[in-house]
Amino acid sequence: MTTTDAVAAFRATEPRDPNRLSYTTAYAALLETVRDAGLLKRRIPFYALLFSGLTLALGGLCAGFFLLGSSWFQLLIAAALGIVLTQFAFMAHEAAHRQVLVTGKANDGLGRALGTFVVGMSYSWWIHKHTRHHGNPNKIDKDPDIETDTISFYEEAAAGKSGFGRWLTTHQGSLFFPLLMLEGVNLHMKSVTSLLERRPITGRKTELIAIAVRFALYFTVVFWFLPIGLAFAFVGVQLAVFGLYMGASFAPNHKGMPLVPRDFRIDFLRRQVLMSRNISGGRWLDIAMGGLNHQVEHHLFPSMPSMSLRGVAPMVREYCARHGVQYTQVSLGRSYAIVVRHLNTVGRPDRDLWVCPMVEAYRA
Numbered sequence: 355m356t357t358t359d360a361v362a363a364f365r366a367t368e369p370r371d372p373n374r375l376s377y378t379t380a381y382a383a384l385l386e387t388v389r390d391a392g393l394l395k396r397r398i399p400f401y402a403l404l405f406s407g408l409t410l411a412l413g414g415l416c417a418g419f420f421l422l423g424s425s426w427f428q429l430l431i432a433a434a435l436g437i438v439l440t441q442f443a444f445m446a447h448e449a450a451h452r453q454v455l456v457t458g459k460a461n462d463g464l465g466r467a468l469g470t471f472v473v474g475m476s477y478s479w480w481i482h483k484h485t486r487h488h489g490n491p492n493k494i495d496k497d498p499d500i501e502t503d504t505i506s507f508y509e510e511a512a513a514g515k516s517g518f519g520r521w522l523t524t525h526q527g528s529l530f531f532p533l534l535m536l537e538g539v540n541l542h543m544k545s546v547t548s549l550l551e552r553r554p555i556t557g558r559k560t561e562l563i564a565i566a567v568r569f570a571l572y573f574t575v576v577f578w579f580l581p582i583g584l585a586f587a588f589v590g591v592q593l594a595v596f597g598l599y600m601g602a603s604f605a606p607n608h609k610g611m612p613l614v615p616r617d618f619r620i621d622f623l624r625r626q627v628l629m630s631r632n633i634s635g636g637r638w639l640d641i642a643m644g645g646l647n648h649q650v651e652h653h654l655f656p657s658m659p660s661m662s663l664r665g666v667a668p669m670v671r672e673y674c675a676r677h678g679v680q681y682t683q684v685s686l687g688r689s690y691a692i693v694v695r696h697l698n699t700v701g702r703p704d705r706d707l708w709v710c711p712m713v714e715a716y717r718a
Contacts, residue, residue, distance in 0.1 A: 376621070377621040377622075377623045377624060377677065377679075378621050378622065378623070380623070380673070380677055381621075381622060381623045381654075384669070384670070384673050385655075387669065388655060388658075388666055388669065391665075391666075391669075393655075393658060393662045393665055393666050394655065394657065394658055394662070395659075395662075396453075396454070396455065396456055396659060397659040397661050397662065398454075398455065398456075400659065400661050401445070401448075401454045401455075401659075404445065405445065408438060408441055408442055408445070411434075411438050411441075412435075412438050412442075412472075415431055415434055415435050415438060418431050419431050419575075419579070420579070423579075424580060424581055424584065426584065426587075428580065428584060428588055429587060429588065429591050431588075432587075432588045432589075432591040432592040432595070433591055433592070433595045435592050435595075436538070436591070436592045436593070436594070436595025436596035436598075436599060437595060437596075437599060439472070439473050439474075439592075439596055440595075440596055440599040440600055440603070441644065442468050442469075442472045442473050443468075443469065443473045443475070443600065444603075444643075444644025444645075444646075445464075445468055445644075446464075446465045446468040446469030446472075446473060446475075446477065446480075447465075447469075447480075447484070447644065448644070448645070448659070448660055449461045449462070449464040449465035449468065449469075450462075450465045450469075450477070450480065450481045450484065451656045451657055452657045453657055453658065453659045453660065454659075462477075465477050465481070466478075466557060466560070466561070466564075470560075470561045470564045470565060470568075471564040471565075471567070471568050472568075474542055474545070474565055474568050474569060474572075475541055475542065475545045475565075476545035476546070476548055476549050476561050476565070477557070477561060478548075478549070478555050478556050478557055478558070478561060479544065479545050479548035479549065480545075483498045483499075486498050487499045488653065488656055490625075491608055491625065491626065491629040491630065491653065492608055492611055492612060492613045492614065492629040493613075493614050493615070493616055493618065494508060494510075494613055494614070494615055494616050495616040496616050499604075499608065500608075500613065502514070503540075504522065504526075504533060504540075505523075505526050505530070505533065505697065506523050506526065506700055506701065507609065507613070507696075507697075507700060508613050508700060509700055511700075512700050512701055523700075523701040524701045524702050525701065526697045526698070526700070526701045527694040527695065527696075527697035527698030527699075527701060528694070528698070530605075530693065530694055530697055531598065531602070534597055534598045534600075534601035534602060534605075535593075535594040535595075535597050535598050536594075536597060537597030537598070537600060537601045538592075538593035538594065538595075538596040538597030538598075538600065539593055539597065540597070541597070541600070542593075545565065546562075546565060549561055549562050549565075573589070576588055576589060602690075603642075603643045603644065603646050604646065605690075605693055606631060606633055606647075606686065606689035606690060606693060607630060607631055607633075607646055607649035608629060608630060608631065608649070609692075609693040609696060609697075610631075610689075610692040610693045610695070610696035611628070611629050611630065611631055611682070612628060612629060614629075623654070623679065624679060626650070626653035626654050627650050627653075627654070627670075627674060627679050627680070627681060628679065628680055630649040630650045630652075630653050630682070631649060631650075631682045631683070631684065631689060631692075632647060632648055632649055632650050632651075632667070632681075632682065632683035632684075633647035633649075633683070633684065633685070633686050633689055634647075634683050634684065634685050634686075635647060635685070635686060637664070639686070640660065640661075640663075640664060644660060645660025645661070645663050647686075648660075648663035648664060648667055650667075650670060650681065650682075650683075651663045651666050651667055651670055654670060
């Protein structure tokens with residue numbers, strides 16, 4: 355979907371009736387209804403239970419690591435560790451959004467402890483990047499999540515590639531999931547390099563020390579306790595699972611949804627809803643994706659505890675239907691298919707591989 359198509363589609367949703375409430379006014383009314391329903395209240399017991407469960411799981415994996423000894427079954431421990439660390443990253447993400455504890459300072463402390471020391475990522479880098487994303491989802495040159503890196507998310511970015519980068523771009527859809535297995539390494543590297551930049555960074559020294567201590571302990575234990583070949587395999591599997599799990603949880607939410615140019619202006623409601631995609635599924639999916647499957651509601655109410663997102667979803671769907679705003683929800687498998695087809699289309703624009711569902715709806 356080109357940015358021109360997206361802008362035209364958004365313009366088509368502008369209210370024609372002068373007596374109709376603006377989206378801004380109507381959203382304010384929705385927000386008040388949600389607040390009155392108590393859906394924005396903190397759910398501290400839930401997070402205490404979640405944290406306790408994750409801590410027990412991490413402790414169990416550590417115990418299993420030492421009990422197994424030099425065995426290739428250690429790779430199962432490594433894979434499970436990648437999953438548990440991703441769940442800790444989800445909780446750090448929620449703390450960054452002020453979803454967990456009452457005060458901002460307490461949430462930042464929790465987020466930094468979990469994200470930096472446990473997971474090994476810079477909390478300050480993550481929160482800066484993620485705040486920019488929430489303010490400008492899928493806006494070119496504004497949303498850091500669609501910045502050109504290994505993968506290109508829009509045709510203008512893909513056109514600038516050459517050599518091996520160009521070959522990779524033309525095959526990026528097919529290589530998407532294998533590339534995600536390198537995302538764990540990428541996230542750790544970007545965390546460190548961001549902390550070394552010459553700009554004011556809150557908590558720079560604390561995070562550098564925490565990351566250094568965390569990886570020193572991790573690598574010392576793994577390489578001291580396991581034979582070198584198995585140790586490298588352990589680290590590789592853990593990082594691959596972590597990267598794949600993180601990428602597979604975040605990618606379905608916006609990739610393949612409309613992109614808009616940097617100077618395009620749109621109200622808060624449509625900016626968040628039309629660029630976001632929900633993933634259908636039961637509560638098991640809420641747990642597996644850390645609530646990110648309710649991406650529309652998360653973007654509309656970023657400080658809402660993840661366990662409340664499912665409850666507010668019917669209200670948001672009804673609101674969007676009443677005001678003529680496209681609300682997108684698909685299955686997990688369908689979302690991955692859309693992402694892959696979109697990446698193939700961007701990498702190979704000469705082939706008609708993918709049509710945006712929202713554009714089809716407006717053309718119908």
